[in-house]
Amino acid sequence: MAxxxxxxxLAILADAAKYDASCASSGTSSRNSRGGKGLGSTEGMGICHAYAPDGRCISLLKILLTNSCIFDCHYCINRKSSNVRRARFTSQEVVDLTVSFYRRNYIEGLFLSSGIIGSPDYTMEQIVEVARSLREDHDFRGYIHLxxxxxADPELIHRAGRFADRLSINVELPTRSGLKRLAPEKDAARIERTMADVKTAILDREDAAARYRSAPAHAPAGQSTQMIIGADAATDGDIIARASALYDRFNLRRVYYSAFSPIPDASTVLPLKRPPLMREHRLYQSDWLVRFYGFAPAEVVKAADPATGMLPLDIDPKLAWALKFRDxxxxxxxxxxxxxxxxxPGLGVKAVDAILVARRLRRLRLEDLGRLTRSANRLRPFIIAADWRPVALADRAELPGLKPATQQLELFAA
Known part of the structure; x- marks a missing residue:
């Protein structure tokens, strides 16, 4: 390593960080520079090569402090028993890299994680020192996700929230039994206690900010978590229920889903194949149904196969729900x-809001709908318009783009 x-x-630790999906800057507030000075900007709303609403690509330096670890989690490529090349940054090296990359216009922020070195407290101290130095020594105003x-000691977690825009604490696996089996050195109750402490600190800060303009910031972009999908026997129904509980209990901004990827020299208790990436995608769609479309978790679970608890892969969960509840x-x-x-199915939040505005002026016809959304053809089986009423809804509605093996028949007439 030396x-x-x-x-x-950088080559080793940037590559090792690719397994962590939980990075996004949505929801953060801009840190105002004092006197027009300071580095970075959080205006862009997005990191990790995401795209802002104006089309700009927002990126950040996403690395591990080290890929060495004292834990031996079966699913982790950086586990103690893994045969990988190890590397370690000092906290000052991470600070220098971040500032240097920002000045070259490569990045607009930092996502920093780490394996456990020495002890959890020692590792967390190094992570916090990176954020502290960036904020206080370099007046860095860019996005920081720790x-x-x-x-680690709760005081260290609290100190991290003073400097970071977002904190994330991974629950790792969807079920406690899965965590106990695949990561026996980690404790689900301890993870949840830490998430509860972060929630309390964020709420206390919000309450103080309502009273005092000078109240210090504390993780203004909230906290997030990540689950590994497909490493254990958890069903999609289990995952949806678990994510919903985490949102409710800890006021999370996001739950990220990461499909398990087989690793070199893998443990024999792990599956030999990774789950379909489409499964990860369907879980994200389900997550949005609960967060933005008014679905209860139990309703989304009803779209899954009752025998397996899995969502269909060939159609999205919103369509699957509609076909089960055709009434x-x-x-x-x-x-x-x-x-x-x-x-x-096929109507997003923006399209629905546009329809609500347009129908105040006139009764909408199919051609009006075509101007408000690009998925007008998909909507016909499920809507009534001024000039359209479907006769019956088949078991599956015809959708453009489906493969022939899953092609569906449409039984409608104007």
Missing amino acids: SLDLRGK KSIPD QFPVDINRAPRERMLRI
């Missing part, structure tokens, strides 16, 4: 309330 130069360390270590359709787009229109 023989590696900075470039060699991965917190739940075994809820068709929906009159000129009369239905917003919450009912959000359940129409």
